[in-house]
Amino acid sequence: MNAAQLLQDSLSPNQAARESATQQLEVAARDNFHGYLHTLAAELANEQQGMDVRYAAGLAFKNAIAARDAVNQPVLTERWLALPDNATAPLKQSVLSTLGSSQHRAGAVAATCVSAIAAIELPVNKWSELIPSLLEFVGNQENVGLRVSTLQAVGFICEVIQPEILSARSNEILTAVVQGARKEEPSHEVQHAAIQALLNSLEFIRDNFEREGERNYIMQVVCEATQSPSVTVQVGAFECLVRIMHLYYEKMDFYMERALFGVSLNRGG
Numbered sequence: 001m002n003a004a005q006l007l008q009d010s011l012s013p014n015q016a017a018r019e020s021a022t023q024q025l026e027v028a029a030r031d032n033f034h035g036y037l038h039t040l041a042a043e044l045a046n047e048q049q050g051m052d053v054r055y056a057a058g059l060a061f062k063n064a065i066a067a068r069d070a071v072n073q074p075v076l077t078e079r080w081l082a083l084p085d086n087a088t089a090p091l092k093q094s095v096l097s098t099l100g101s102s103q104h105r106a107g108a109v110a111a112t113c114v115s116a117i118a119a120i121e122l123p124v125n126k127w128s129e130l131i132p133s134l135l136e137f138v139g140n141q142e143n144v145g146l147r148v149s150t151l152q153a154v155g156f157i158c159e160v161i162q163p164e165i166l167s168a169r170s171n172e173i174l175t176a177v178v179q180g181a182r183k184e185e186p187s188h189e190v191q192h193a194a195i196q197a198l199l200n201s202l203e204f205i206r207d208n209f210e211r212e213g214e215r216n217y218i219m220q221v222v223c224e225a226t227q228s229p230s231v232t233v234q235v236g237a238f239e240c241l242v243r244i245m246h247l248y249y250e251k252m253d254f255y256m257e258r259a260l261f262g263v264s265l266n267r268g269g
Contacts, residue, residue, distance in 0.1 A: 004043060010022050036064070037065075058112065065120060076120075081121075081124070099114065110149060147190050155177075155197030155200035158205075174208055177198050178217070179194075181197075192233045199239055202243050209251065
């Protein structure tokens with residue numbers, strides 16, 4: 001099959017072309033699942049390929065292993081886990097490497113692929129090197145795109161994985177996310193990605209919110225982000241505050257009192 005053309009057609013506004021391409025892709029996935037995923041991962045990672053094709057490849061890869069509903073997920077999970085490690089290892093390496101793509105959309109869709117694989121493998125104690133790799137990427141000050149895409153991946157993973165599965169790494173994950181969300185972060189793109197990752201991980205870090213010192217620091221970082229000169233960072237920070245209020249309302253009296261007191265002082269001045 002001409003993979004690039006099929007992928008491009010799978011997102012075509014022309015219904016007939018889109019349905020034909022989708023059907024051919026489904027047949028390819030059924031007849032040779034590993035070959036299908038290998039082709040998709042290669043197209044996604046190809047920096048010379050057009051962005052539409054790369055995005056379609058990433059989307060198709062993610063959809064091949066992540067169902068839209070819990071009912072169909074076990075079949076996709078079983079199909080992935082049936083592949084030998086020497087078949088999945090290059091696929092995982094390929095999507096991980098694409099996080100650092102010079103094209104932001106490619107890195108973003110690669111992040112969804114990473115989280116889809118993680119959702120299958122981490123609960124069965126596989127891909128143990130994933131979280132250390134992601135934490136290393138987040139700390140890479142030379143590549144803003146890599147940091148942004150990696151933070152997106154971290155947020156997605158925290159959203160889909162049960163907290164106890166990553167409990168041994170939760171503090172490191174939170175530290176990396178909050179580090180990127182601080183007002184001192186020079187890149188607004190990184191700060192916004194970190195705020196979004198924090199938003200996605202708020203249930204994941206429930207134990208941290210129980211500890212006053214950690215809770216105070218997280219609240220300080222989020223509140224400072226609401227004052228960012230970047231509108232996208234501001235919006236993300238306010239979304240975070242709304243979610244925090246919903247999840248941890250019983251812990252919020254102290255912070256609401258301080259906010260109200262600050263307002264009254266400003267008015268008095």
